[in-house]
Amino acid sequence: MYALIIEDNPDIIANLYGFLEPLGYTLDVAQSGTAGLALAASAQHDVIVLDLELPGMDGVEVCRRLRREQRVATPILMLTARDTVKDKLVGFEVGADDYLVKPFSLVELDARLKALVRRARGESVEHVLEFGELRYDLSRCEASRAGHRLNLTPTGYKLLEVLMRKAPALIPRETLLREIWGDDPPDSDALRTHIHALRQAIDRPFATPMLRTLPGSGYRLVGPDDQR
Numbered sequence: 001m002y003a004l005i006i007e008d009n010p011d012i013i014a015n016l017y018g019f020l021e022p023l024g025y026t027l028d029v030a031q032s033g034t035a036g037l038a039l040a041a042s043a044q045h046d047v048i049v050l051d052l053e054l055p056g057m058d059g060v061e062v063c064r065r066l067r068r069e070q071r072v073a074t075p076i077l078m079l080t081a082r083d084t085v086k087d088k089l090v091g092f093e094v095g096a097d098d099y100l101v102k103p104f105s106l107v108e109l110d111a112r113l114k115a116l117v118r119r120a121r122g123e124s125v126e127h128v129l130e131f132g133e134l135r136y137d138l139s140r141c142e143a144s145r146a147g148h149r150l151n152l153t154p155t156g157y158k159l160l161e162v163l164m165r166k167a168p169a170l171i172p173r174e175t176l177l178r179e180i181w182g183d184d185p186p187d188s189d190a191l192r193t194h195i196h197a198l199r200q201a202i203d204r205p206f207a208t209p210m211l212r213t214l215p216g217s218g219y220r221l222v223g224p225d226d227q228r
Helices: 010-023 033-042 059-068 085-093 106-120 154-166 173-181 189-202
Strands: 002-006 026-030 047-051 076-080 098-101 128-131 134-137 142-145 148-150 211-214 218-221
Touching (some): 002 010, 002 033, 010 106, 047 106, 059 076, 059 085, 076 106, 098 106, 128 154, 154 173
Parallel strands (some): 002 026, 002 047, 047 076
Antiparallel strands (some): 128 134, 142 148, 211 218
16 A cells, blocks of 8 residues: 655654555655645555644545645545544644544554545455354454453454455465465464464453464464354
8 A cells, every 4th residue: 555644743654664565565754844735746655644733734624625726536544633513623624534633653654544545445344253153344444353451562453354254265365365365375383373472362251262273274263153
């Protein structure tokens, strides 16, 4: 995914690079409203992350000009420290598609950006995945089993999403590696480690396991009628 970050805080920029690039994002960064406007108008991005308070030109004006003057239709998610209904309405009125208040969860940001891109591409957007006792709200990045909240790592959430979308089908190991890490997978033990952590979260507190490993083949989720 090709994303433009219009943000002047170097710590936030560093955090976004550190979190999003390993997930397969390619990032452009502009540290002022003026630079962001120019870059957004000159390149084809999949999504734009736009800070509200910027030097040179604030995020509201950047968004307004992108929509009304440049006719840029790229999905825009606004980042801001302002958490009032009035501020949010202003952002939506000038063309923002989503809104995230600082400090924010990087996992939630990733989920929201992917949802915006799917919607822009006309793809079917499922906000909630359900399989057996598992429920995963993608828009909120909240997962649970039988009503009990699951605390997962960013990679754990990605694994759970892939497994739930395909459940109860078997997902080969190679497919999981590609879905999670793209064309640059980590060492061979990384997937096993993350699968172990996911199993501890979704199976250990419960009487029946849902995450199955088929040695040499892959992984799958099973429901209550498939516990053999």
